[in-house]
Amino acid sequence: MVTGSVPGLRLNQPSRPGVSPYMLLPSPARPSLAARLLVPGALATLATAMGLLVVLHLDRSLAPLDPVSSMLSDYALSPGRLLWDGALVLTSTGSALLLVALYRRGLLANPMLVGTKVLWCVSLVAVAIFAKDPQGGAITVTGKIHLYASAVTCLSLPVVGWALGRRHRDDPRWRRFARWSRRLALAAIPFYLPFIVPFAVNVVLGGHLPTVATGLVERLMMVLEIALLAVLGHWAHRAMRAGAHFRTA
Numbered sequence: 231m232v233t234g235s236v237p238g239l240r241l242n243q244p245s246r247p248g249v250s251p252y253m254l255l256p257s258p259a260r261p262s263l264a265a266r267l268l269v270p271g272a273l274a275t276l277a278t279a280m281g282l283l284v285v286l287h288l289d290r291s292l293a294p295l296d297p298v299s300s301m302l303s304d305y306a307l308s309p310g311r312l313l314w315d316g317a318l319v320l321t322s323t324g325s326a327l328l329l330v331a332l333y334r335r336g337l338l339a340n341p342m343l344v345g346t347k348v349l350w351c352v353s354l355v356a357v358a359i360f361a362k363d364p365q366g367g368a369i370t371v372t373g374k375i376h377l378y379a380s381a382v383t384c385l386s387l388p389v390v391g392w393a394l395g396r397r398h399r400d401d402p403r404w405r406r407f408a409r410w411s412r413r414l415a416l417a418a419i420p421f422y423l424p425f426i427v428p429f430a431v432n433v434v435l436g437g438h439l440p441t442v443a444t445g446l447v448e449r450l451m452m453v454l455e456i457a458l459l460a461v462l463g464h465w466a467h468r469a470m471r472a473g474a475h476f477r478t479a
Contacts, residue, residue, distance in 0.1 A: 275324030
């Protein structure tokens with residue numbers, strides 16, 4: 231007997247001999263090809279961006295910079311600027327694809343978190359468009375926009391990673407991903423201090439406190455954020471394989 235509520239079937243209708251009633255249930259909608267390619271496309275795009283960053287760090291003719299003292303934004307003032315801008319745009323694109331994948335799989339549902347992830351994507355493009363002011367040069371509007379966009383870039387992704395990990399920390403399916411997401415997000419916090427403390431002393435309090443090894447600190451922060459993106463990408467991929475809830479709109 232079929233006793234459940236099945237669309238298109240009458241209740242308490244006897245099943246045909248040899249036919250399981252479960253065969254009459256409608257199959258779940260299969261995601262479109264474009265939806266299934268979201269995560270692979272995001273990971274491929276992010277991997278390409280990381281490859282460009284590796285080239286910038288290894289090819290001294292493109293970027294003759296000291297990785298210990300030179301900021302990442304100094305690549306915008308080097309012969310390798312196109313590679314730097316390309317890496318930022320690709321990272322933004324891959325992150326946007328990852329955002330859509332996480333949202334459609336029901337993992338990233340909070341509107342505030344979605345907005346914060348959008349800020350991360352937009353701020354990366356802003357950093358690429360608005361170059362920093364040269365060291366010792368005049369302060370320009372472009373340089374100020376670059377400074378504020380860089381600050382948003384540094385803060386937004388760890389906020390998303392921590393909040394997403396906290397939301398799913400008790401879900402047995404995602405507990406491991408949630409734990410690593412929170413760990414990487416929290417690990418990035420100490421790397422903000424070499425920037426925040428001198429800024430507060432020099433700008434807010436009117437003192438003079440030099441920054442130390444800011445290039446190395448910023449690169450370590452970048453590695454943590456790349457690792458966080460990798461965790462989120464693997465998380466979205468696993469959710470797709472596990473058949474997590476898929477939003478159609």
